Amino acid sequence: MDWEILIVIILLIINYPVYKLLYRLFFYDADEFDExxxxxxxxxxxxxxxxxxxxxxxxxxxxxxYIFSCIIIIFLEFILFNKIIGYL
Known part of the structure; x- marks a missing residue:
């Protein structure tokens, strides 16, 4: 498995609290999300x-x-992680 794919999967899992925060910012409750x-x-x-x-x-x-924000967060974190690893 390529290490970049592994990093993205880890970032997807680690950012669960961020997704919940964004969910609360965009939607009042589950009914609004369902709608x-x-x-x-x-x-x-x-x-x-x-x-x-x-x-x-x-x-x-x-x-x-909401979906775009979640994707952008993963993308920016991945770029930041690659920059940090590139300097080491």
Whole structure:
């Protein structure tokens, strides 16, 4: 196994508390998260005809930003770790 993949897996596991913190910042409760997931799989035209278009857009945006933030944190930590190891 390549050491970079191992580092990424370790970072994914270690950052669980950070994911929980971000979860609390983006979503009030589990129902709001579930709603965001539901809206992300609902086509926009269906939400438009239900009168929920802007709720769909905002909920989908929240979920995307949450996922993006988690990925960016892992990416930045991986780059930082590589820089530190490169200096040693």
């Amino acid at each position: 965001s997931v539901r809206y992300s799989f609902t086509p926009n035209f269906i939400s438009f005809f239900r009168g929920e278009y802007w709720e769909d857009k905002m909920s989908t945006f929240k979920l995307q930003m």
